[in-house]
Amino acid sequence: AQKVTQAQTEISVVEKEDVTLDCVYETRDTTYYLFWYKQPPSGELVFLIRRNSFDEQNEISGRYSWNFQKSTSSFNFTITASQVVDSAVYFCALSEAGSGGGSNYKLTFGKGTLLTVNP
Amino acid sequence: DTEVTQTPKHLVMGMTNKKSLKCEQHMGHRAMYWYKQKAKKPPELMFVYSYEKLSINESVPSRFSPECPNSSLLNLHLHALQPEDSALYLCASSRQTGAVQPQHFGDGTRLSIL
Numbered sequence: 422a423q424k425v426t427q428a429q430t431e432i433s434v435v436e437k438e439d440v441t442l443d444c445v446y447e448t449r450d451t452t453y454y455l456f457w458y459k460q461p462p463s464g465e466l467v468f469l470i471r472r473n474s475f476d477e478q479n480e481i482s483g484r485y486s487w488n489f490q491k492s493t494s495s496f497n498f499t500i501t502a503s504q505v506v507d508s509a510v511y512f513c514a515l516s517e518a519g520s521g522g523g524s525n526y527k528l529t530f531g532k533g534t535l536l537t538v539n540p
Numbered sequence: 541d542t543e544v545t546q547t548p549k550h551l552v553m554g555m556t557n558k559k560s561l562k563c564e565q566h567m568g569h570r571a572m573y574w575y576k577q578k579a580k581k582p583p584e585l586m587f588v589y590s591y592e593k594l595s596i597n598e599s600v601p602s603r604f605s606p607e608c609p610n611s612s613l614l615n616l617h618l619h620a621l622q623p624e625d626s627a628l629y630l631c632a633s634s635r636q637t638g639a640v641q642p643q644h645f646g647d648g649t650r651l652s653i654l
Contacts, residue, residue, distance in 0.1 A: 454639050464628055466583070466645035473640065512582055516639035526571075526596055526637045530582035 423448045425515050427531035434503055435539050442498045442534050444513030450474075452518035455489065455496045456528070461509040472496060503538045510535050543567055544646035546631050552652045555621060561649045563614040563631030569644070571637040572614040574606060575630040577648070583630055589614060590637045621653045 424447040434440045446455065457469040470480065472489050480487045484501045500507055513531045544565045553559050563572065571590050575583035588596035589608045603625075605617040614631055628648045634641035 464648040468642045471642050518639045526588050
């Protein structure tokens with residue numbers, strides 16, 4: 422069964438600090454996909470990134486970077502020089518390709534990490 | 541602005557009322573989803589539609605009735621709800637169902653049952 426653990430329930434930082442959000446996953450599939458979503462107070466979940474299990478390259482997008490390590494089953498997310506607008510709940514999620522060639526619909530979310538960036 | 545539009549943003553209803561939540565997307569996506577999210581919890585999947593047909597019902601009580609009139613619209617009809625049904629209801633869409641497809645979410649409808 423698939424599982425996603427975000428051990429950090431809440432994190433509070435001061436603006437301009439770097440912050441890393443941890444995500445550890447469990448799966449028996451060899452083909453799977455990892456996602457990060459941001460949920461600001463407005464409620465919408467904003468898709469940030471997708472990573473497939475065969476691509477361990479780290480990715481950087483502006484102030485955001487992601488570190489995918491299959492050896493430790495982790496997909497951590499770092500925000501550099503945090504800003505107040507980064508305050509939100511961040512969800513890590515996992516989807517398994519399963520045996521149906523990609524027909525699996527289920528997106529398993531972690532419990533989320535509430536990030537508060539103070540001015 | 542989100543590309544998945546949900547209306548209304550807020551809804552307060554009594555336990556005997558009948559109301560509907562609406563969701564619309566114009567991205568050409570053929571998979572649409574309803575999620576329920578309680579405070580400080582992750583979203584929980586309720587229904588999945590694929591090519592306008594209901595493909596997944598995650599054992600949701602019959603007081604929630606989904607409908608997909610066309611490829612752009614998804615409704616959730618509500619009847620005889622309970623106070624514990626108060627939550628944020630999120631609609632999402634993806635190009636198709638499948639593990640690789642990122643889901644795009646709307647802002648949600650905050651539902652309160654009196």
